[in-house]
Amino acid sequence: MSEKYKMIKLLGEGSFGKCYLVEAQTDKCRCVIKQIDIGVMTQEEKDETIREALILRNLNHPNIIQFRDAYTTKKKKLCIVMDYADGGDMQSKIKERNGRTFQEDQVLDWFVQICLAMKHVHDRKILHRDLKSQNIFLTRTGRIKLGDFGIAKVLSATVDNAKTMVGTPYYLSPEIVENRPYSFKSDIWSLGVLLYEMCCLKPPFDATSLHFLALKIVRGQYPPLNKQFSQPLRNLVTKMLKTDSNQRPTIYEILKEPLIRNRIKNFLSSSQRSNEFSHTVLHNVNILNVSDKSREDLSIVSNPEEEKKQEALKQEMLKSVRQLKSDFKNMKNCDREAQEEGIMLCEMNEIVLANEDDQSEVSVHSSVVEVPPDREDEIEDTHEENKDDSSDDAEDKIKLMKQYLEGCLGKKKLFEAKKIINALVPTEDDLDFDALSPNLEHLMDRDQQAEYVPIIYSLIELERSVS
Structure with missing residues (x-):
């Protein structure tokens, strides 16, 4: 029997759909439903949307927003149901500080959890591609949850390169x-x-226009971290923000840093650590040569007899890891990078297996859910109260954006620019800055266009949505 959901409130909306906070009727658990109108999408857009559901379905980690369900409705909407993080997002947390920086311990606790989530993602050859404070969610207990895989890309091989901006x-x-x-x-x-933003409460790269922002990013120009933060933390930021991608560390190398690895045990239980680090992908090989059944056995917690078996199995695995590390070190005529990666992964496994400070058992399981066709709409998107609230919000945004743009460009210029953009850009797919630029040169120079055209187009979209 399919799950039923009771709507609590509308959380937000975009070009193709809406996001609702709901309550599952079976267990009264709060969830989020992304309801996406696939009926108006191109085939490519549909594929991208389905891809998000498939990616979420295959990620099962305590620091990643948990997938619960996915289904299509008779009104041609795809609904993706996920767990709700009741502590808001990192961007809101940063804004709440009003300039008061976080303690380094707090920053590192959050960062370790984000890294563990990213390792889980990268292990499965997935690029997130939109990592930002807005996509880092928190629970009320302080646990980090990585979310929004809307533009994630799955790579068929670890050496593949994506090419989309x-x-x-x-x-x-x-x-x-x-x-x-x-x-x-x-x-x-x-x-x-x-990481820099969590330390300084603002991103390292900022500018008055996209053009100058791009220049700063390409040149790697940013103010150094304040000396209140430790040297190892400042060094880590420097390594990660190398403009040459080959000089940046991998997620595995970051987790190996002493200030990071010593905290891992605080956020993953013993069985989770074993599961995450005992089968890390190294050129598609299980470096521990331990069967999936053995790893399942390791996670059983029942009685003293079982605990003894667990401990014996853990010691056996630890012995295997140490032997494998020794083998890697003694390898001759092999790829140096692969050798170093193998040694590093063995060391990571050694740390988590040797650690005896067992955390409470956390079971996070998700059944593989096929997307069934044509369920009834469990979430009504025509709720009058929400429509009115949404309309009021849109009108307030329109008013503020107009005031800002009129202050920057003047009423006449804004009116003419809107008229031109509205005529030449009927949909977001038609937005081509290079083609649009000559038509706006009499109103704005290139730098002004880079800064104001995206805002003007957002204003036009908002006005279209309420008309």
Whole structure:
């Protein structure tokens, strides 16, 4: 029988759909439903949307927003149901500080959890591609949850390079800004930006226009971290924000840093650590040579007899790891990078297996849910109260945006620019800055266009949505 959901409130909306806070009727658990109108999408857009559901379904980690369900409705909407993080997002947390920086311990506790989530993602050859404070969620207990895989890309092989320019401007890596191929190291750059932002309460790269922002990113120009933060933390930020992607560390190397690895035991239980680090992908080989059944046995917690078996199995695995590390060190005529990666992964496994400070058992399981066709709409998107609230919010935004743009450009210029953009850009797919630029040259220079055209188009979209 399909799950039923009771709507609590509308959380937000975009071009293709809405996001609701709901309550599952079976267990009264609060969830989030992303309801996406696939009926108006192109085939490519549909594929991207389905991809998000598939990615979420295959990620099962305590620091990643948990997938619960997915289904289509008779009204041609795809609904993706996820757990709700009741502590808000990192961006809101940062704004609440009003300039008061976080303690280093707090920053590192959050960062370790984000790294563990990213390791889980990268292990499965997935690029997140939109890592930012807005996509880092928290629970009321302080646990980090990585979310929003809307533009994540699954790579068929670890050496593959993506070529699409996506992401949020402040977090874009130099290779993406310059439209060069990129891979996992691009996520590492964004992770470095995020770490800096958690320390300084603002991103390292900022400018008055997209053009100057891009220049700063490509040149790697940013104010150094305040000396209130330790040297190892400052060094880590420097490594992650290297403009040459080859000089940036991998997620595994970051987790190996002493100030990071010593905290891992605080956020993963014994069985979770074993599961995460005993089968890390190294060129598609299980480096421990331990069967999936053995790993399942390791996670059983029942009685003293079982605990003894667990301990014996753990010691056996630890012995295997140490032997394998020795084998890697003694290898001759092999790829140095692969050798170093193998040694590093063995050391990570050794740390988590040797650690006896067992955390409370946390079971996070998700059944593989096929997307069934044509369920009834459990969430009504025509709720009058929410429509009125949404309309009021949109009108307030329109008013504020107009005031800002009129202050920058003047009423006449704004009116003419809106008229031109509205005529030449009927949909977001038609937004081509290079083609649009000559039509606006009499109103704005190139730098002004880079800064104001995206805002003007957002204003036009808002006005279309309420008309």
